[in-house]
Amino acid sequence: MKDEMMNMPEKIYADTAFINAKVITVSKDDEIAEAVCTAGNKILAVGTNELIKEYTGPDTKIIDAAGRTVMPGFIDSHIHFVMYGLLDHGVVNVDYKHVSSIKDILKLIEKEASVKKKGEWIVLSGYDHNKLEEKRHPLKEEFDSVAPDNPVQCIRCCAHMGVYNSYALNLCNVTSAEQFAPGEVVTDDNGNLTGLLKETAHMSLSKKVVLSENELLNGIKNANKIMLENGITSVHDAGSYGKTTMCLLQKSCADRTVKVRVRPMIFDMYGKESGKEYIENFLNTGIYTNLGDEHFKLGPVKIMTDGSTSGPSCATIEPYSHDKNLKGIQVWQQDEADEMIDKVHKSEFQMTAHAVGDKAVTVMLNGYEKALKDMPRENHRHRIEHCALTNEDIIKRVRDLSIIPVSNPAFISINACDYNRFYGDRVKYMFPLKSYIENNVITAIGSDAPVTEANPMFSLYGAVNRCDIKTEESCGDNQKVGIKDIVRMFTYNGAYAAFEEDIKGSLEPGKLADIVMLSENILDYPEKKLMDVKTVMTMIDGEIVYERKE
Ligand SMILES: [Zn+2]
Structure with a gap:
């Protein structure tokens, strides 16, 4: 930290300084600091209260965190942003x-x-x-x-x-x-x-359901408001949107009606054929992932290969435990998936798929394997959304192919009892966060709201407790992880899943000042009470965009 201080031009003073905090920096060595300060839209320094004092001038706004958690803003790597905002608004x-x-x-x-x-x-x-x-x-x-x-x-x-x-x-x-x-x-x-x-x-x-532009815009504004209230500073928007919604969303990010950073996926949910056409039209433009700026940036191409965990309709290798006649719905067969993955991969796009059951996940892994063999690409960062039902073999293949699974531990908090019934013993490898860590697999976290809620505590609760919030029935508790682990997955790993770990995802000098302050010190807080933790303050680009009225 001292070295960084020496490198800074002397007269830069912080605009805002958080002191007396438990700062989860999510730096490489997982440093817990006392204080962090920002200048403009960047982090200026991180360290002890004393160090930060060096940067405070007469105009610095000082926020006394009183021992509470200060951490990078949450990056929700799978959320249906507009759809969620439309709830109660249209x-x-x-x-x-x-x-x-x-x-x-x-x-x-x-x-x-x-x-x-x-x-x-x-x-x-x-x-x-x-x-x-x-x-x-x-x-x-x-x-x-x-x-x-x-x-x-x-x-x-x-x-x-x-x-x-x-x-x-x-x-x-x-x-x-x-x-x-x-x-x-x-x-x-x-x-x-x-x-x-x-x-x-x-x-x-x-596809035939029509909402007015006004309803859509209200939904977008509402979604932004909910994100800020929940300490979410970036979202990977899992879509899907037609022309009008996408256009309104981009506009709203450009004029900062929407403060949260949005990364839309290229996806059309209106059936396989409609989705194929949509993607192909997009690929034909020659434009690819990461076009945009820090506020609105093009995400991966996404296809939808099976159903859901709770329906239950995800495509499984073995029949469901509660009904031996069911194996879910597999929307994309292997050859079709191969063809699409190959096309997307060769177009320089990042690729992802909604793949939930082990059967659907395997189809995607087979496709990725072929495409990467045919045309190796460093740093492709292809993803699998959900990647819920896995096994030892799937986890190893995910690791070997450097695929990023985007997990949803919030589902455990809400559906644990149903999961035990539907999948039996397989819950041991459902959203296997612990196994991912042990195998050096980088997994990001998505709420999948409106399937669950935007409140990140649902994910934190599910990841560390592996049980149902209401009944406390446990569900694959071999996959429990620590609070620092889930925080990293929900911040830095989310940035990584979007090629953005150099500019955000941790609190380090020079990174974007996207910060959240929570109502408790979550490093030392009863795990079963995590749902009581609230977002107290949210900062994006150094600007306080939400403050909880206490
Ligand atoms: Zn989704």
Whole structure:
């Protein structure tokens, strides 16, 4: 630290200094410092209170952290930013906190129908049928009874399926199960449509849902607000967005309506064919990953290869533990995946895929292996989003191919009980953070909000406790990691997954001043109480962008 001080021109004073803190620097040797100060949009110095005093001038704003944690801003490496912001802002939130039964959902639809014009979409999102009183999905007839004159879409929390009313199904010409792949249009015992659509059938209808520019902009602003309140300073936006949303998002970052740094993935969720076309159009421009600036930068190309862990619909090698007839839905077969990975890899793009089950993950690894053999590329940083169900062999292949898995330990906090039921012993290698560390695999962390919530404490809780928040039922506790480990994954590793570890992800002189102060010293705080920890202050580019009113 002394050396760094000597190298600084003498008259630079800090704009802001955090003192008396437990600073988790996430530096190479994991230094815990007492203080950190910023000048302009960069970190000026990190070290002892005494050292930082050298940089404080008459105009320096001094923040006494009183022993609490100060750390790099969280980098949420997998979040559906705009989609999340739209909840309660254009889209009705029906997650487990807002509704407990289908009756509750129907009341909300009825309310929307009373304020919307005939024919306008009513969109709801976030229900989990496993958590509803009725323990089933709603039926189209139930929606028809409260909203006969509006198309209704009610998306499950995993975003891989949704229930539609008759108006919506007619509008989109869905009349029989034969129009889509087996299992995607759910029917009752008599062969009648229930309104529940899965995967491609669901995605292709989603494309027809229209929200206004105003609704979208409100959603974007709301998403930014939620990030800052949660200490999140960068997001890798898992999309997917059409032209209007992408354009509004870029504009909002450019004029700083959105302060959080956004890295959108190139992805179209409206089914495989639609996704292929979208990606190919993009590749044909010759533009590739990392175009942009520190506020808005192009991320990887993403494809969606299977379902979700909680549906459960992810593609598994062995059948599910609760139902021996189920192995999930595999959307991309090996040859198609190979072809796409090869194209993306050769276009200099960073590649990623939503791949959850061990079967889907294996398809991606096979594809990466072939592409890298065909055209070796140093520092490709190809990723796998979720990479949830793994095994020893998968972890070794991830390591050998230098793939970055983007894990979601928050899922453990919320779904531990279901996971034990669906996957049995396999939870030992589900989001295997400990195994990643032991194998020198760099994993980044994503909340996958709105599938979970943006609050990073869900991820911290799941990573260190490996249990359900409500019941404390444990789930693969062999994969528990320490608080410093998960902080590194959630900051520095997120920067690494975006080729940005030289400019952010740790608190070191010269890096961007993206800092968060928490309400506690999390290094020495009861692990089971982590959900009580709040973000007290968020700084981006040296500017305090959020302060909690205490
Ligand atoms: Zn996602």
